[in-house]
Amino acid sequence: MSFLNHQNNQEHTLPDVFTEVKHSVTARQVAEMYGIEVNSHGMACCPFHEDTHPSMKLDERYYCFGCQASGDAIDFVSNLFQIGKREAALKIAEDFHIPFDPKGRPGRGQPVTPEQQKEWEMRQLQKDFREWRGKALSDLNGDYRTLTERAEQNAPTDRDAPFPRAFVQAYNDRTLVEFYIGVLETAPRETQINLYLHDRAAIAALDDLVNGRGKPRASVREKLEEKKSLLRAQREKSTAPQKQRVAI
Numbered sequence: 001m002s003f004l005n006h007q008n009n010q011e012h013t014l015p016d017v018f019t020e021v022k023h024s025v026t027a028r029q030v031a032e033m034y035g036i037e038v039n040s041h042g043m044a045c046c047p048f049h050e051d052t053h054p055s056m057k058l059d060e061r062y063y064c065f066g067c068q069a070s071g072d073a074i075d076f077v078s079n080l081f082q083i084g085k086r087e088a089a090l091k092i093a094e095d096f097h098i099p100f101d102p103k104g105r106p107g108r109g110q111p112v113t114p115e116q117q118k119e120w121e122m123r124q125l126q127k128d129f130r131e132w133r134g135k136a137l138s139d140l141n142g143d144y145r146t147l148t149e150r151a152e153q154n155a156p157t158d159r160d161a162p163f164p165r166a167f168v169q170a171y172n173d174r175t176l177v178e179f180y181i182g183v184l185e186t187a188p189r190e191t192q193i194n195l196y197l198h199d200r201a202a203i204a205a206l207d208d209l210v211n212g213r214g215k216p217r218a219s220v221r222e223k224l225e226e227k228k229s230l231l232r233a234q235r236e237k238s239t240a241p242q243k244q245r246v247a248i
């Protein structure tokens, strides 16, 4: 746990959206992105006033000699689309694929390398996994208790009769629950994360089922019947060509 706690202190290494967008794109780049034609002198027809001759200069920032409109990339997009500054920054981040930390603090603007981005995604994954694991373990432990009770309540009483269906199902489900708990409590972290990535839907479905929120599942007998008829069909298929061969 100490390893994880240590990480919490350094959760936000990417800058917030404003800082990151300001560091990443110029007014000229966003203008061009959104369809403003900028000539080789960095001049464009101003979109903020009736302009027939290019009177806006665009570089890092923009300035219009006609209407004195000015600002940075975020101001430009905010005015162009008539949206708020934050919305504008988010729009630019999305359209230019600029990574940022939604909870990041401003003023830490540094160019983000692919390694930093990867590290950040890894941290996000670990964080999501930790949250999921806590809840999954608590659900699974609850399921274990429920299924133990259910199995006891439906325990076979007649030695010669087949096991009651509810007993078999509770027992089988509990085996699966036990397996998942085992992985989450004792398996190496990588295995646990793999379980999170690939099996979390199955675990949620199992929890729903145990708590009566899931769709009714085919009973063991129904499953057996299904398997039998499938086998029959396969046998018929495989014997059919043989008969033909014999006929030839």
Ligand SMILES: [Zn+2]
Pocket (backbone or CB within 6 Å): 046, 047, 048, 049, 051, 056, 064, 065, 066, 067, 068, 069
């Ligand atoms: Zn203008």
